[in-house]
Amino acid sequence: MNAVIDSGVGKTTLTVTSDQVSQAGAFDPTALRSVVPAELAGVLTEVVRIVAAGGTVTIGSMPEELTTTSAADLLGISRPTLMKLVREGQIVAHKVGTHTRLNTADVLAYLDRLRERQRVALQELRDFEDAEGLDY
Template sequence: MAALQRGARATVAVSPREAEQARAVRDFLGEHQSGPTAITVGVGAQETLAMPRELAELVVKLVDLVGRGCTVTIGSIPAEVTTTVAAGMLDISRPSLMKLVREQLIPSHKVGSHTRLYSKDVLAYRRAQLERQRKAFRELRALEEEWGALD
């Protein structure tokens, strides 16, 4: 594994062997997962630490993505964001975001004269939007099957 770090950002290149190892771990976890994943890390034979559940779930997601050959970007998101950052998170224009704010589809608050949004609200809107898109796609597929348009 090769890493290139510039300030707070790091890029890690995964070798084909490491990707194969990630697939093996992913498959193992998939076969044995009946509840929350528990991961224990150790240094030597005596010193071990049980990873917190949230971090263990993050590691499992990373292993899955690496095993599938995906590019993974990890970063922290501030609790509160500007409208420009929120629009970028949703991949929409700032005027479109402000329309959503005016229509109260995304909660916002004022800091002085500036509109701010909580990241958790922006991400919740994005998740809901993706779910609406998935539902619409499933409905479209059902109609295609019903009408025989998949021939």
């Protein structure tokens, strides 16, 4: 691989050349699925698709549990707002000693539900604009 690999403490950066980006367009995801597990193949296929389109990809791992601060950061909300969602039962949390922890899967599921509600609301707005003949 002719990519530039820069390894630092706890972080590795892989930079691909423009030739490698153009080669990504010829990528065959079916062949990859025959070599690696399907879930990993899906992730790698998405990475190649984004790189082929000229995008940037950051891959990292997430712990199974999140602190309230890291969960709030992931959701793009304040910690007090997160705690309100926990009290209202919109996101499940549990105590570890005196500290509140959230399962990463629960936080990501909430984020998916939130995004779906936003998509529905946007579509309803578009439908309303179409019905009213509004054209911007």
